[in-house]
Amino acid sequence: MIKKFWGAALLALSPMLGFAQTNIVDEIIWVVGNEPILLSDVEETRISSEAYGQPVDNPYCTIPEQIAVNKLFVHQAELDSVTVSESDVIRAVDNRINESIQAFGSREALEQMYGRSVSQMRENLKKQYREQMMADEVRQKLTTDVKATPAEVREYFKNVPNDSLPFIPTQVEVQIITSVPEVPRAEVERIENKLREYARRVNSGEADFSTLAKFYSEDGSARNGGELGYMGRNQLVPEFANVAFTLNDPKKVSKIVRSEYGYHIIQLIDKKGDKINVRHILLKPHIDDSEIEKGIARLDSIANDIRANKFTFDAAALALSDDKDTRNNHGLMANVDQQNGTVSSRFEMQDLPADVAKVVDTLSVGQISRAFRMTNDKGQEVCAVVMLKNRIEGHPANMTEDFQTLRDVVVNKRKEEKIEQWIKDKIKTTYVRISPDWRNCKFHYEGWVK
Template identity: 60%
Template sequence: MLQRFSFFFICLSAIATAFAQGQPKNIVDEVIWVVGDQPILLSEVENYRLESDLMGQSITDPYAKIPEQFAIQKLYLHQAEIDSITVPDADLQRAADNEISRYTQRAGSREALENYFHKTLPQLREMFKEQERIKNLTYRVRDKLTSHVKVTPAEVREYFSKLPTDSLPLIPTQVEVQIITARPKIAREEVERIEARLREFARRVNEGETDFARLAKMYSQDGSSRNGGEMGFMGRNMLVPEFANVAFSLNDPKKVSKIVKTDFGYHIIQLIEKRNDKVNVRHILLRPEVTQQEYDRNLAHLDSIGDDIRGGKFSFEDAARELSDDKDTRNNHGLMVFNSFDPEDEETIITSRFQMKDLPQDVAKVVDNLKVGEVSKAFRMTDEKTGSEICAIVKLKNRIEGHHANMTEDFQVLRKVVMQKRKNAAIQKWLAEKIKSTYVRISPEWRNHKFEYEGWVK
């Protein structure tokens, strides 16, 4: 529990401090702990407590846990200094730009973001840089401290052989799903209508009749519209190639790009700023309208394919490879895959096994009623990547019912449990030793708390 709390703490402490700096204070600041030569201030603790309360994160005995977590953070940072672990400033700058973009979208504008935090944009950038520095250094120290931890298959088997079945991790029901999609074709007249409208927008901006951001707020069909079409700083690999090629070729912020076609629709783009390997642009997205007749045609086409698969004329796998419009699954026999980031191991896990909650909602509704090997009727669904509506049929390839983990089907899950247990033990041992060897002074009125670790009170 302490490990998870500490990472939550690391991610929020800088934000909490920034938020509380804009709040009225009725306390006289004082040094309540000293760790090594680093002080922990009463205001830091109060600021974090206020932010946690605001976010609905209740902390039991906050005046014990919060300063203790600040102290642990300082131990990690001190170890990073000893080991000469640093984070390149360019990485911090990129992370700060990403955070500003993310929070700007949530706040609605940069002005609203500054008002919320009671800080200017340069101050926010420095705040997010410091937050990323602390988080990154902590991860790197922990990785170095646990780099020696290894687990063999025999050790995994031995560990779990001693546990009763009901103590084993519970694996939720998982499914493997294959999909064939049909993307609606857009009538030429509709494309011409969209392009004419975007050309008119571009003309009005280029001739100074109106402001690009104003048009984006009024007409763009992208989520960035509320921010005047501004996307924030993004690297080339964060954008689809067609959009990136045009965005990175722009040099004049006063001019609007040519029309760009992507899977999302049709765009015009305006440069705001280039910074190293990132670009910040505004864009207006218009999505062509699809007629009901086109959807009906695609549904009938997919139902015909489904009938042929059920009739044995060809396999679902062959149909997916030859007939599906889905680029991600076409060369994988139509098999859908799930990408999830594991923050503990800092790696992306790619698997064909989905929990029902992780499937696209429209697919999950259909799969829930299928038997293994059964092919669905055609249905409409939202493409989660582009936000557009497409048609699909799916096949339930496999269903793994919820069960307690076993060595045959879930070895990697079990291995991860043992690995994490050993890593946590290594971290706990290091912290205990570090606390003993580090100068710590706690003000008398702050000593009578129950701390997670012993040895703080000398």
């Protein structure tokens, strides 16, 4: 139990819960299975929700129940031996801490609001995010077989009036040609010399790989000493995977690996079945403005030739673009929905890369932009030219144009129903104890109070 006083926040809370107006030590208010829910857990969630402009209605009833539901999934995850990537946890925590500091204005203001240091908050958030990821994995497994046929989708929406159909915001289809600026040999040698020196220091025992990664790696994993967590071969780019999966000695460092992200050196941490956990240091080449200007001039020339009907945008993308993800699709950008596992050529403006969206917003259908610089999803600075292929104005969804959206509505509803039933059944078979002062709530689910 955490011996921590919450002062004014808890004093304000105490009349609602029937407590006396005195300092209240943090306490266990619910137990779900073997997992406690602390008063401080509720307070932190409430404060965060309010800071992000999303206050929770009746928070001292709603939030404990939300946490309790998550504990049910965590309990199932432990039974199923679900594991999550520690690097993913740390990345999520770092993002949350940074967002919170921005929301409160400073690190000091954040610490004052929560009554604890950022390092203490970080440790608490690690546990929360680890549990949330485990719970999400269980949810996904429970609903992986939920589907809907076209006939079932048509039947579902057959009698739904038009004004009740989902509204599809304006969407665009965009084609792109990119040019990756050439990296001078001198810059490559500079990076390779640095990486060789890092490898020498590690191999000689002079330095620790994770320490060097924290100081020098240009990848997000630097915060975690370069550790990526357990990953399968297909989760890594081929050049990286081909080297990483040949490593056998955790004390040695790999040769230099070049990938689309930059230049790496790799150190083995552990192998588990068909997955591997490694650390890496990534250095990215620095591109001179002169090389960017050459790329922009080249693309502007290509765009002018397309406008002069010397060749089509499709043909130019296939023959001249450096973007391997779109080149074979004639430059058509793909909107990948990781959550639903779907791919579409349509984007809402906020789903496009910011640099692309800013340019597309100024174009008419069929118009080609001037060349511009952008940062791609690999973190590379590249030159690009885009054409607005199509714009679909906002409209109520229909089976002809928006079948995927309507099917997602049906599938998501079925997933929610399956999850709801699982929660109800799980409550019946899970030990739950709620402190007397916290029982006088109208909970969403029945059966919490035994």
